[in-house]
Amino acid sequence: MGSYRFLLSRRWLLFGVVVILLSTFAWWLGEWQFGRLDEKKSSNSVVRTNENLPPAPVAEVLSPDQDVDPADEWRRVEATGTYDVDHTVVVRYRSNDDGAPGVQVVVPLVTDEGLSLAVDRGFLATDARSLAGIEVPPAPTGEVTVVGWVRVDGTGASTAVDLEPDGLSTRAISSDRIAQAVGRPFYDGFVDVETENGEPASGLAAHDLPDLGNGPHFFYGLQWWFFGVLALFGFGYLAYDERRRGPRGERQRPTRNPRPDRPDRPVKEKKVRQTNVRREFQRR
Known part of the structure; x- marks a missing residue:
């Protein structure tokens, strides 16, 4: 060595x-x-803590001039008002857990305080490529009480709200961008609806709560x-x-026995076959 x-x-x-x-x-x-x-x-x-809390009045959790506290995300809030269906916003390029394409339907809820709340009413499965091919289930008319989960606004260029001939659309929900498009003040953040007047949103798939696995x-x-x-x-x-x-690279390779007729050509060593059969009974 x-x-x-x-x-x-x-x-x-x-x-x-x-x-x-x-x-x-x-x-x-x-x-x-x-x-x-x-x-x-x-x-x-x-999330576990917020899921187990009773619904709080929306004004106690959300504010029109302050970002949503991350500790309040997935907190349930309650708001009463009237849906502004004329300013429905369709969130494009969405899919459900099974991978089916579709859209999210967001409708502003005008509350009694004069502020609007962006309410994501749920998922609509559709293959339509434009708003013209999307038939949105109607929101309840008159005064409605909404209970839903608080969500933090999206960020980036995908939150831009586009005005199309058939309505408003976006790729990610931002209450600030929707407020600019609608022309009214909104609570910061948005809400994934749980119930409307005590019932799930009709015609739309309900939102799934986040996976709590590690x-x-x-x-x-x-x-x-x-x-x-x-x-x-x-x-x-x-x-x-x-x-x-x-x-x-410098290790010596093991030598081989040369053949008698070809001394320049090395041959492999013959392996001895191990067997328990007596020599006279072995096959030649």
Whole structure:
């Protein structure tokens, strides 16, 4: 056996740096996954708490000039008013849990306080490519009491509200963008309807509550850490192997017996067949 002085060579130093970088990156990815797991647990705790609270008046939870507190998302609120069906907003390019295409139907609810509340009444399965091919189930007329789950507004360019010949449409719900299109003040955030006058929204699929599972983050974190440890173990094994047997490119290959008629051409060693049959009874 030799020494480990070869580890000071340029080849092994570069190899070691690469292994350390890969192991560090794998460790960081594992930490990131476990951080995601902590965030998921914290979010699930908020949702569980809010789901079990009784509905609160909408003015106690939402405000027209303040963003929705993340701790209030999925809190149930109650509001009474009249649906403004003339300003119905269709949210395009949606799908349900089965992957069926469709749209979300958002209708402003004008409350007695004069503020409007964006109410997502539910999912409508449709293959229509334009608003002209969408027949939206009618919202209740007259005064209606809505109970629903508080949601945080979407962000980005997808929240832009487009005015089409057949109505308003968007790709993500933002009460600020809807307020600009309608020309009235709105509560910040929106509501996924649970009931209208004590009944589910007619003709529309109800919203699903969020999944409260922890997801795959724990196992993903363990996998990344395993990859980091595996890289270090592989480096150590290769170093031990080179110390014991020398560099791979300089190792002497085992010799073979040459053939008598072709001394320049090596032949493989003949393997001895292992058997319990006596020699005189063996097949020649």
